[in-house]
Amino acid sequence: xxxxxxxxxxxxxxxxxxxxxxxxxxxxxxxxxxxxxxxxxxxxxxxxxxxxxxxxxxxxxxxxxxxxxxxxxxxxxxxxxxxxxxxxxxxxxxxxxxxxxxxxxxxxxxxxxxxxxxxxxxxxxxxxxxxxxxxxxxxxxxxxxxxxxxxxxxxxxxxxxxxxxxxxxxxxxxxxxxxxxxxxxxxxxxxxxxxxxxxxxxxxxxxxxxxxxxxxxxxxxxxxxxxxxxxxxxxxxxxxxxxxxxxxxxxxxxxxxxxxxxxxxxxxxxxxxxxxxxxxxxxxxxxxxxxxxxxxxxxxxxxxxxxxxxxxxxxxxxxxxxxxxxxxxxxxxxxxxxxxxxxxxxxxxxxxxxxxxxxxxxxxxxxxxxxxxxxxxxxxxxxxxxxxxxxxxxxxxxxxxxxxxxxxxxxxxxxxxxxxxxxxxxxxxxxxxxxxxxxxxxxxxxxxxxxxxxxxxxxxxxxxxxxxxxxxxxxxxxxxxxxxxxxxxxxxxxxxxxxxxxxxxxxxxxxxxxxxxxxxxxxxxxxxxxxxxxxxxxxxxxxxxxxxxxxxxxxxxxxxxxxxxxxxxxxxxxxxxxxxxxxxxxxxxxxxxxxxxx
Ligand code: OXD
Ligand code: MN
Numbered sequence: 001x002x003x004x005x006x007x008x009x010x011x012x013x014x015x016x017x018x019x020x021x022x023x024x025x026x027x028x029x030x031x032x033x034x035x036x037x038x039x040x041x042x043x044x045x046x047x048x049x050x051x052x053x054x055x056x057x058x059x060x061x062x063x064x065x066x067x068x069x070x071x072x073x074x075x076x077x078x079x080x081x082x083x084x085x086x087x088x089x090x091x092x093x094x095x096x097x098x099x100x101x102x103x104x105x106x107x108x109x110x111x112x113x114x115x116x117x118x119x120x121x122x123x124x125x126x127x128x129x130x131x132x133x134x135x136x137x138x139x140x141x142x143x144x145x146x147x148x149x150x151x152x153x154x155x156x157x158x159x160x161x162x163x164x165x166x167x168x169x170x171x172x173x174x175x176x177x178x179x180x181x182x183x184x185x186x187x188x189x190x191x192x193x194x195x196x197x198x199x200x201x202x203x204x205x206x207x208x209x210x211x212x213x214x215x216x217x218x219x220x221x222x223x224x225x226x227x228x229x230x231x232x233x234x235x236x237x238x239x240x241x242x243x244x245x246x247x248x249x250x251x252x253x254x255x256x257x258x259x260x261x262x263x264x265x266x267x268x269x270x271x272x273x274x275x276x277x278x279x280x281x282x283x284x285x286x287x288x289x290x291x292x293x294x295x296x297x298x299x300x301x302x303x304x305x306x307x308x309x310x311x312x313x314x315x316x317x318x319x320x321x322x323x324x325x326x327x328x329x330x331x332x333x334x335x336x337x338x339x340x341x342x343x344x345x346x347x348x349x350x351x352x353x354x355x356x357x358x359x360x361x362x363x364x365x366x367x368x369x370x371x372x373x374x375x376x377x378x379x380x381x382x383x384x385x386x387x388x389x390x391x392x393x394x395x396x397x398x399x400x401x402x403x404x405x406x407x408x409x410x411x412x413x414x415x416x417x418x419x420x421x422x423x424x425x426x427x428x429x430x431x432x433x434x435x436x437x438x439x440x441x442x443x444x445x446x447x448x449x450x451x452x453x454x455x456x457x458x459x460x461x462x463x464x465x466x467x468x469x470x471x472x473x474x475x476x477x478x479x480x481x482x483x484x485x486x487x488x489x490x491x492x493x494x495x496x497x498x499x500x501x502x503x504x505x506x507x508x509x510x511x512x513x514x515x516x517x518x519x520x521x522x523x524x525x526x527x528x529x530x531x532x533x534x535x536x537x538x539x540x541x542x543x544x545x546x547x548x549x550x551x552x553x554x555x556x557x558x559x560x561x562x563x564x565x566x567x568x569x570x571x572x573x574x575x576x577x578x579x580x581x582x583x584x585x586x587x588x589x590x591x592x593x594x595x596x597x598x
Contacts, residue, residue, distance in 0.1 A: 022117060030119060057335070072377045074185065135208055229285065239273065261314065285399075406484075414563050419486050432453045
């Protein structure tokens with residue numbers, strides 16, 4: 001029997017069992033110390049898992065390359081394994097727990113032979129906070145360990161907490177042979193267990209992130225009456241020094257990270273606005289004794305998309321990734337720094353691309369396609385505290401109070417720049433009917449529109465009909481529910497050009513949202529919700545034609561009626577499970593639209 005640094009029987013028994021299954025050469029417990037981290041980094045450099053980047057320009061930074069067919073989340077290999085198929089819902093791939101364990105066990109069997117099995121005790125959320133949940137990840141990947149050390153609270157303090165709580169999510173990961181044909185990402189919400197095998201890509205293997213903090217947590221949250229959401233959390237410090245917090249859900253790669261840490265545009269900066277970043281991806285929210293919704297970000301790091309990140313799109317992130325950052329699948333420059341399409345500065349005239357091949361600009365493949373230096377879903381993993389706008393309330397066990405919830409998608413048409421729902425129930429309908437165009441973060445056809453309710457389609461660990469019901473119920477638990485809004489930064493003109501400048505200018509819309517929350521401005525009532533009067537959006541320092549703003553704020557009746565056909569189809573998939581309140585909202589919107597403009 002090994003000498004384990006814990007007395008918790010559940011943990012010891014489980015580690016022993018998984019040890020037997022995976023057959024590693026040895027077991028190493030992650031203690032969270034700097035010393036252990038440095039040792040792991042050195043080992044990774046020797047093994048080639050990581051390449052140490054320029055020590056002067058990028059201190060503490062490394063580059064990792066994944067295998068070429070392991071570069072994004074593989075949703076078709078991701079399963080919710082509940083006893084009843086109905087409980088996974090039409091939104092998830094389902095497998096029975098028996099079958100799933102049976103399928104995965106032979107892949108795990110002996111998969112860690114000759115390797116080390118690392119035991120990572122981690123806490124999502126500050127250790128000991130009532131919001132927080134504990135997991136333990138077993139993995140044969142040092143890359144996973146080093147990423148988890150950035151993304152979560154790991155080590156000794158968590159072990160002590162497990163001894164108090166006697167409960168944790170059992171997360172098992174093995175790279176195995178990194179074979180896409182033997183890759184499975186399995187969630188067993190009824191067993192509080194996650195098994196991931198055959199992948200090395202972050203979204204599939206950093207099991208505290210999407211797997212625990214969204215899929216498993218959403219299942220637990222429904223039972224315990226709280227919410228686990230795919231949302232950024234940001235504080236907006238108003239000119240009078242008061243900070244208001246909002247949570248916002250956007251599908252992957254829609255600019256959520258950029259919004260979470262925007263730098264106010266000059267025109268508004270003069271007024272004294274300042275942004276505080278609490279989180280860029282996940283929000284856990286609870287109703288507090290004051291009857292309002294409070295949120296924490298369970299993560300301690302960013303796992304962000306590199307391409308397109310630059311001083312214009314996200315100056316705070318550019319600062320955040322200058323040290324102690326792990327880069328994945330970006331281009332390596334001759335001076336041992338990194339680059340990606342849409343990075344600051346000149347395009348380098350040579351380098352090593354994300355596949356490890358020599359690269360120069362305009363190099364073409366056999367089909368005549370330009371070869372990219374970085375993969376479109378290349379990532380960086382960086383500590384939140386590196387970010388100049390990191391909130392001073394990150395570690396507060398109580399979280400932050402949420403004034404507004406914002407939904408958004410990437411839509412060329414239909415959705416106006418911003419609108420406010422009429423009520424919590426209507427807001428749930430707005431979130432439930434969100435649609436967006438696919439991006440490189442998912443496997444699939446880029447550009448295709450898919451319904452992505454609350455940006456949770458790939459992350460809701462149970463039947464979404466029950467999830468909608470849960471949202472409706474949460475509204476009833478709150479004396480002061482946040483107002484719910486919808487934004488669309490991506491509306492285009494007839495030539496396909498974006499009408500709204502986006503990026504930091506989005507603060508102008510957040511300002512209107514907060515003004516609405518504080519009853520400072522009136523709004524136009526339209527069939528879809530309340531829209532701003534154009535004069536209530538502060539345009540200081542921004543040149544946008546009146547015609548563009550008018551188009552951005554227009555409710556196109558025919559487009560909306562067409563949109564409702566898609567909503568009908570989407571809702572129908574849930575059959576009789578869909579809460580009747582959502583059909584009521586659907587019918588009411590249809591009626592309002594029919595009357596509109598006649
Ligand atoms: C992410 C995603 O990586 O949503 O955050 O895909
Ligand atoms: Mn995400």
